[in-house]
Amino acid sequence: MINRSIMIVGVGGQGTLLTSRVLGDVAVSLGLDVKVSEVHGMSQRGGSVVTYVKMGEVVYSPIVEKNEADILLCFEQLEALRWIDYAKKDGSIIVNSQRIDPMPVITGKAVYPENIIDKIKADYPQAISVPALDIARSCGNIKAVNMVMIGVMAKHTDIDRDIWIKAIERNVKPQFIEMNIKAFNMGYDFEEVK
Amino acid sequence: MKKLLLGNEAIARGVYEAGVGVATAYPGTPSTEITECIAQYDEIFAEWAPNEKVALEVAIGASVAGARSCCSMKHVGLNVAADPLFTASYTGVNGGLVLFVADDPGMHSSQNEQDTRIIARGAKVPVLEPSDSRECKEFTKIAFEISEEFDTPVIVRLSTRVSHSRGLVELNDRINYELKPYVKNPAKYVMMPGYAKRRHPLVEERMKKLREYSNNSGLNRIEWGDKKIGIITSGISYQYSKEVFPDASFLKLGMVHPLPEGLIRDFAKEVETLYVIEELEPFIENQCLKMEIKVIGKELLPVIGEYSAGLIKERLLGIKEEKLNNLNEDVPARPPVLCPGCPHRGTYYVLKKLKLNVMGDIGCYTLGAIAPLESVDTTVCMGASIGMAHGMEKARGTDAARKTVAVIGDSTFIHSGITGLIDIVYNKGTSTVIILDNSITGMTGHQDNPTTGYTIKGEPTKQVDLEKLCQAIGIERVRICDPFDLSEFEKVVREEIAAEEPSVIIAQRPCALLKYVKHGKPLTINSDKCTTCRMCMRLGCPAIVDKGGHIEINSALCVGCNLCTKVCRFNAIEKAGGVE
Numbered sequence: 001m002i003n004r005s006i007m008i009v010g011v012g013g014q015g016t017l018l019t020s021r022v023l024g025d026v027a028v029s030l031g032l033d034v035k036v037s038e039v040h041g042m043s044q045r046g047g048s049v050v051t052y053v054k055m056g057e058v059v060y061s062p063i064v065e066k067n068e069a070d071i072l073l074c075f076e077q078l079e080a081l082r083w084i085d086y087a088k089k090d091g092s093i094i095v096n097s098q099r100i101d102p103m104p105v106i107t108g109k110a111v112y113p114e115n116i117i118d119k120i121k122a123d124y125p126q127a128i129s130v131p132a133l134d135i136a137r138s139c140g141n142i143k144a145v146n147m148v149m150i151g152v153m154a155k156h157t158d159i160d161r162d163i164w165i166k167a168i169e170r171n172v173k174p175q176f177i178e179m180n181i182k183a184f185n186m187g188y189d190f191e192e193v194k
Numbered sequence: 195m196k197k198l199l200l201g202n203e204a205i206a207r208g209v210y211e212a213g214v215g216v217a218t219a220y221p222g223t224p225s226t227e228i229t230e231c232i233a234q235y236d237e238i239f240a241e242w243a244p245n246e247k248v249a250l251e252v253a254i255g256a257s258v259a260g261a262r263s264c265c266s267m268k269h270v271g272l273n274v275a276a277d278p279l280f281t282a283s284y285t286g287v288n289g290g291l292v293l294f295v296a297d298d299p300g301m302h303s304s305q306n307e308q309d310t311r312i313i314a315r316g317a318k319v320p321v322l323e324p325s326d327s328r329e330c331k332e333f334t335k336i337a338f339e340i341s342e343e344f345d346t347p348v349i350v351r352l353s354t355r356v357s358h359s360r361g362l363v364e365l366n367d368r369i370n371y372e373l374k375p376y377v378k379n380p381a382k383y384v385m386m387p388g389y390a391k392r393r394h395p396l397v398e399e400r401m402k403k404l405r406e407y408s409n410n411s412g413l414n415r416i417e418w419g420d421k422k423i424g425i426i427t428s429g430i431s432y433q434y435s436k437e438v439f440p441d442a443s444f445l446k447l448g449m450v451h452p453l454p455e456g457l458i459r460d461f462a463k464e465v466e467t468l469y470v471i472e473e474l475e476p477f478i479e480n481q482c483l484k485m486e487i488k489v490i491g492k493e494l495l496p497v498i499g500e501y502s503a504g505l506i507k508e509r510l511l512g513i514k515e516e517k518l519n520n521l522n523e524d525v526p527a528r529p530p531v532l533c534p535g536c537p538h539r540g541t542y543y544v545l546k547k548l549k550l551n552v553m554g555d556i557g558c559y560t561l562g563a564i565a566p567l568e569s570v571d572t573t574v575c576m577g578a579s580i581g582m583a584h585g586m587e588k589a590r591g592t593d594a595a596r597k598t599v600a601v602i603g604d605s606t607f608i609h610s611g612i613t614g615l616i617d618i619v620y621n622k623g624t625s626t627v628i629i630l631d632n633s634i635t636g637m638t639g640h641q642d643n644p645t646t647g648y649t650i651k652g653e654p655t656k657q658v659d660l661e662k663l664c665q666a667i668g669i670e671r672v673r674i675c676d677p678f679d680l681s682e683f684e685k686v687v688r689e690e691i692a693a694e695e696p697s698v699i700i701a702q703r704p705c706a707l708l709k710y711v712k713h714g715k716p717l718t719i720n721s722d723k724c725t726t727c728r729m730c731m732r733l734g735c736p737a738i739v740d741k742g743g744h745i746e747i748n749s750a751l752c753v754g755c756n757l758c759t760k761v762c763r764f765n766a767i768e769k770a771g772g773v774e
Contacts, residue, residue: 012530024198024360034198035326036360041223041303042637045558046736047530060436062326062359065504066515082525089518100751101739102528106731107565108740110526123519133750142750 003056004157005064009083010075011100012044015146018171019073020051022150025167026159027055035062048079048102073153075132075145076100077116084120092156093120093127096149128152128192135186144183151187161188199363201356204327205266205294206231207363208334213371214238215261215289218249220609221638222268223303224357225296229266230641233650237368242641242650245576245609246271250278250293254347257291258383260374262338266294269308270575274610279347280317284393285383286345286400288374290338296352299473300500303354303637305556305573307498309474310351314451318397320404321349321451322413323429327361333448336413344400344407351450353473355430355500401452409456413448416461424465426458426478426489430501431471437503438511453481462487469510473501532561534737535706535713535755537632540677541601542567543733543761544684550597550691553586555579555611557603558636558705566734570601577602577610583625584618592624596691600627605635605643608658612667618696619668626690626697629660630677632705640707664698671697678703680760706753714754716770717747723766730758730767 006023010016020036027034037052052064064086072087074080074095087093095117104110113119117129130152136144147168154164165181172180199207205228209217217240219229233240243249246267256263267275272295282291298304314321322337324330330352337348381389408414420441427435428447435444445461447453458481462468470479470491479491494509495501507513532539542562545552546569554560554570555578563570572582579600587595602611607629618625635641642648647657664672671693675686683701690697704711716737724745730738737751738758747758749770759767 011528013533028196028198028362033362034360036198037355038200038358038360039302040227040358040639042530042561044639045530045533045561045637046528048528059361060433061430061503062355062361062433063502065502067518078525078528081521081523082528084519084521085515085517098750100736100748102526103531103564103566103734103736104526104529106734106736106739109565110524112526113523116523119521119523123521 004054004070005068006053006071006073007064007069007083007086008051008053008073008075009079010049011079012047012049014075015143016049016051016075019146019150020053021171022164022167023053025170026163027053029163029167030055030159033057033059035059037062048082050083071153071156073149075149078102078112080120081113081116087124089124090126092153093124094149094152094156095120095127095129096132096145097129098133098145130187130190130192132187135190136183139179139183139186141179144180147180147183148187151184152190154184155188195365196362197365198360199327200227200358200360201324201327201330201352202227202358203231204330204363205334205350205352207365208331209264210235210238211331211366211368212290212335212338213262213369214264214338215371215373216253216256216263217266218243218252218263219266220244220246220249220271221635221641222271223638224298224354225266225268225271225294225352226638226641227357228294229650240650242643244644246275247278250275250282253291254278254282257287257289258376259288260376261289262371263289264292264294268304269295269297269310270304270306271295272310272313274576276313276317279319281385282347283317283319284385284390284397287341287347288376290341291347292334292337292341293347293349294352295349296354296357297474298354300354305575307474309477310349311451311477312475314349314351318401319347319349320344320449321351322448323351323450324356324448325429325432326356327359327363329448330356331363333413340407344404346400351429353430405452405455408449408452408454411449414454414457415446416457417444417446419443421464422466424461424468425471426461426468426482427471428478429473431473434501434503434506435471438506447478450478453478455481455485458482458485458487471495471501471506529564530561531564531734531736532558533706534735534751535753537677537701537703537705538562538630539567539733539735540680540683540703540757541628541630541701542569544677544680544687545569545599547684548687550599551586551594553579553582553598553600555600555602555606557606559601559603559630562601564734566732576606577614580611580614580625580627581617583627584614584621584623587623587625592694595624595626598625599687599691600625601630602627603636604629604631604633604645604660607660608644612663615664615669615698616667623696624694626687626699628699628701631660631700631702634705634708636705640705660700669696669698671695672700673697674700674702676703677701678755678757706755714756714769716749716752716754717756717758717767718749718770719745719747720766720768723764725764725766727763729761729763733758733761
């Protein structure tokens with residue numbers, strides 16, 4: 001599999017930018033062409049955030065279209081539901097079970113849908129639910145949610161584990177490498193209890 | 195060596211390689227990272243200017259002095275810098291002068307969707323438009339060459355998707371650019387009528403030569419494919435179009451002003467159906483129509499918002515992606531919000547409680563317009579809050595000033611708020627202005643400014659004293675107050691709006707995202723004490739949520755700022771793990 005389209009969706013402030021940076025680095029070390037489209041600015045203030053990563057022999061558009069994502073990496077349940085149409089029918093769908101209420105839900109103007117992950121699994125049985133916040137907490141830092149998510153995703157690609165670890169080492173500050181690799185490994189070795 | 199760079203980082207690399215000596219900017223999404231990255235090169239002097247006009251004037255001065263120089267801004271920043279630009283077009287340059295202007299189709303982080311090409315046409319300056327990071331670097335270097343060869347400022351037009359997408363870029367060394375000699379030349383640089391009248395014909399002559407260049411330069415190129423469909427496009431739209439029409443013929447424009455008329459004619463003759471695919475205004479399309487070439491463009495494609503391959507496919511080919519699932523849930527929107535611990539939350543809580551009219555401004559604090567804080571009545575442009583508060587008073591009488599305030603951030607105040615405040619003093623207004631001093635330029639991602647005491651390179655420098663500045667222009671009532679001290683802040687606001695003279699309240703508390711701001715432990719709600727009165731929910735804190743009738747604090751989001759404990763009348767909000 002040379003051409004890959006990956007979408008990382010979540011809430012501004014969850015560390016999705018570092019995730020896409022690691023993915024871009026992985027693509028470079030595989031010798032592929034790659035484009036990464038990021039979100040900076042206002043949406044980073046707790047808004048819905050989507051990052052696109054496309055790799056292959058030649059990449060034109062940096063944006064992933066509907067039904068095109070080989071991997072939909074979701075940092076939050078509601079965001080998974082928002083972007084689900086972008087996943088390929090047989091794509092990898094990885095959902096962090098964390099819930100963050102958006103302001104319209106907090107103010108009572110909208111309702112947070114129940115059982116999102118079960119609903120997604122009804123249409124996409126391959127979808128995986130990950131308690132990434134709990135795993136990150138057990139690594140000593142809730143900010144490592146992104147590394148847990150990268151770990152789970154890495155497991156579902158045919159890219160060597162070491163390539164991921166080297167990419168993480170190149171993209172985090174030296175003092176945080178150990179904790180981040182630990183979180184990555186816990187994600188990589190995570191098995192969902194069915 | 196190839197590196198994966200943001201479009202903005204690639205611009206910075208191009209600036210470095212082109213031997214640029216001076217780089218200026220005022221931060222603005224999506225352009226900010228250009229100058230942040232330039233500042234990392236020791237060889238280049240970089241600065242945050244107070245606003246885009248000053249930034250461009252500094253760059254023009256550096257160019258006249260013989261250095262290559264550049265100035266970066268977002269699209270609306272070009273409005274602020276338009277005054278120097280339109281005349282720098284007449285003076286021309288000495289060292290190359292390039293403006294990097296980033297448009298924001300789709301308004302990811304902006305108040306309008308204006309198209310920089312229109313201003314460039316008015317100013318009679320050439321525009322290059324890269325379509326990915328590789329071209330960002332390459333075109334930057336060409337832009338400096340064009341600037342010097344044709345004696346003109348050059349605009350490199352970016353868009354959010356180009357600025358904020360990463361792509362592979364080959365790195366090269368920096369050229370050794372020798373300063374050009376500085377020679378006094380009033381006929382070229384003093385634009386009073388006598389001299390300007392002689393410069394204008396040169397500008398028109400230059401445009402003619404640039405039209406020729408546009409036809410022959412490699413910036414505009416034809417990629418022949420199937421001639422049934424021909425596409426004229428530029429920038430990010432080229433990338434989308436290549437995905438939708440991989441086999442079509444393309445006229446890919448790298449120089450979008452002036453347009454290559456000859457090349458367009460040659461291309462149009464050869465293809466059966468001709469599409470023009472461009473975001474925002476029909477700039478290329480109108481040129482084709484003027485040349486009586488039939489094209490399909492805005493009759494099918496929108497002038498509003500951002501394009502994508504999916505949109506182009508749907509509008510031009512009528513193909514819509516099928517829905518492959520049965521998920522039809524209503525998904526609540528997730529607008530951006532003030533962060534947990536944000537100092538503005540205290541300010542808006544009080545302003546809403548007092549039911550004031552609030553003239554707003556540009557920054558994170560614009561988010562105070564959203565429920566439940568819903569405090570901001572207007573937002574137009576940088577600095578507008580103050581002038582608008584004054585206008586409201588002059589239209590409705592001084593009684594209006596008793597229930598109106600302007601709110602403006604520290605950086606925005608320096609950008610263009612101070613002039614509005616001078617207007618209030620000079621023209622006998624009695625408005626109250628609240629400067630939201632969070633010690634940083636927040637929304638664009640933490641840039642220093644003249645009030646922070648540090649330069650773009652992190653060096654300590656003189657710090658503007660906002661209190662003394664306001665006093666110096668004639669404001670006799672200047673108060674400094676912490677917006678998290680809710681009762682004191684409310685008292686101060688009540689006193690100042692009541693005063694029949696102009697006043698300034700400096701609401702001082704640093705941005706919660708600043709590294710030096712220490713956070714407390716997350717709070718928790720003691721359900722035995724909580725009466726579900728929902729007072730805390732009125733703060734609009736993303737960490738305080740209603741879980742089916744009882745209120746909870748999301749410990750992953752709470753930063754322990756304690757603001758909610760001040761509005762809880764039942765002392766139900768405690769540090770996690772119990773009362774200390």
